[in-house]
């Protein structure tokens with residue numbers, strides 16, 4: 001890592017001999033403390049330190065740096081190898097609990113525990129999301145900074161697509177910019193046309209209904225871009241990064257004249273650190289609410305039941321977790337047609353050609369994930385009758401779910417077995433589709449002690465309707481004429497069988513949000529429209545936990561954008 005920022009690790013014994021703030025050891029002070037080094041935290045920490053005011057900023061990350069773990073460092077370079085990072089020391093794997101009345105499945109939800117956060121262990125799919133989501137976000141929160149037009153310059157500050165737009169920090173490219181030379185490309189596109197989908201020029205221009213090609217955060221040389229790229233490219237002198245340091249809670253000073261307590265310190269396992277101006281939690285959608293709860297901010301009765309002294313009663317902390325449920329449908333390639341899928345990498349005999357291409361040209365199957373085409377479909381007409389007739393449907397749900405300009409479901413075609421591990425990589429190759437509900441209604445709460453997530457995936461009828469519709473569509477695509485010569489046919493199952501398949505394969509796409517939701521005209525939320533935590537001073541939350549409703553996008557681009565926006569709002573408040 002470059003000379004700036006300074007990076008210290010608590011794994012080195014010289015870092016702290018005596019706990020800060022104890023036994024006469026002084027308490028370090030910074031203008032700002034940013035908790036969590038994921039995309040939101042790295043973007044925010046870097047931009048705050050680059051503020052002309054010359055702030056001192058401490059970014060605290062519970063995991064190590066990628067460089068401290070050479071074995072995993074190489075795996076991180078290639079998004080294709082992402083699965084091998086799951087369950088590694090860079091992954092938290094949050095356990096889930098609860099009665100999932102639909103699927104009765106326990107999941108382990110992966111989440112990055114390393115400087116760079118989940119951008120080091122994710123699939124490197126880059127979607128900004130639909131214009132309508134941002135315009136609704138702005139309208140409901142009353143802050144025009146979240147409108148699509150105001151988000152565009154923010155995305156430009158994040159993304160580095162071409163030489164002309166060199167301001168951005170994260171390299172992204174579309175699959176046509178990378179000569180992947182996918183053998184299955186035209187067959188796959190034709191099958192989507194035959195299923196009645198319209199081609200999109202660019203999935204990231206705000207109008208998302210149709211099908212279009214993958215955009216990925218991968219450099220021209222074929223390597224994954226992570227949140228660490230913010231840190232590597234800054235020359236801000238005021239940024240200091242502590243890794244392998246876990247923030248346990250936020251400490252408060254007594255009430256000021258307005259009766260609100262002020263957040264002044266974070267308590268960590270290496271001692272107490274003071275923030276002169278503000279503390280910002282960017283610890284992700286599970287840990288940010290967890291830190292708030294441990295600090296005494298959350299539903300009063302829940303805090304009391306855990307004997308946590310109440311700083312401020314905030315009922316929505318840790319509630320309303322949304323995520324994107326996903327189900328894969330796989331079709332086997334006919335044995336004589338096996339080639340150029342992820343299964344090739346299972347054997348040296350078939351992997352060699354792909355390895356050569358990547359090593360010599362930085363291109364080919366290995367230079368990204370074996371996914372190329374995405375579909376986005378609006379299901380308003382399908383879900384409106386059941387939602388409108390259900391007396392428990394709130395006005396907020398009607399406003400967020402019953403829209404015509406957003407996709408409710410997404411699909412992506414894999415040249416290979418899909419998101420789960422290959423069932424029989426030596427014997428068979430597959431073409432598959434991941435089928436995702438982007439706008440689920442079923443919320444999942446977080447339990448405060450150990451962060452455990454109660455997973456309610458597809459508990460609501462409307463979510464099941466959406467999943468059934470998109471899975472049935474996957475059978476149509478994979479049974480279309482375009483694939484006829486290549487795939488072994490499968491009969492389209494009846495509705496009951498589709499439900500059984502969904503129950504068996506249901507998992508998560510790891511896009512978590514909503515647990516410290518921003519206030520809207522319908523909800524008091526946890527933070528205001530500038531990310532300030534209600535009821536206290538000097539404390540904000542800025543990561544995907546603040547997104548007020550499920551957005552129809554993979555969530556890393558918006559996480560970076562939240563970090564960028566927070567830096568602007570904080571800068572304005574401290575002029």
Ligand SMILES: Cc1cc2nc3c(=O)[nH]c(=O)nc-3n(C[C@H](O)[C@H](O)[C@H](O)COP(=O)(O)OP(=O)(O)OC[C@H]3O[C@@H](n4cnc5c(N)ncnc54)[C@H](O)[C@@H]3O)c2cc1C
Nearest residue numbers: 036038040062117118122123124125247284543554555556
């Ligand atoms: C397996 C997987 C695949 C995914 N695929 C994609 C994809 O292809 N495209 C996409 O757009 N999105 C994807 N996502 C989602 C995306 O990566 C996340 O939405 C995004 O990283 C969230 O950013 P964040 O900053 O809110 O939190 P995180 O990325 O979770 O970062 C939070 C950071 O805070 C640290 N932290 C937590 N608690 C503490 C504490 N107490 N003290 C100090 N540090 C702490 C964590 O270690 C972590 O580094 C995927 C996620 C996963 C897990």
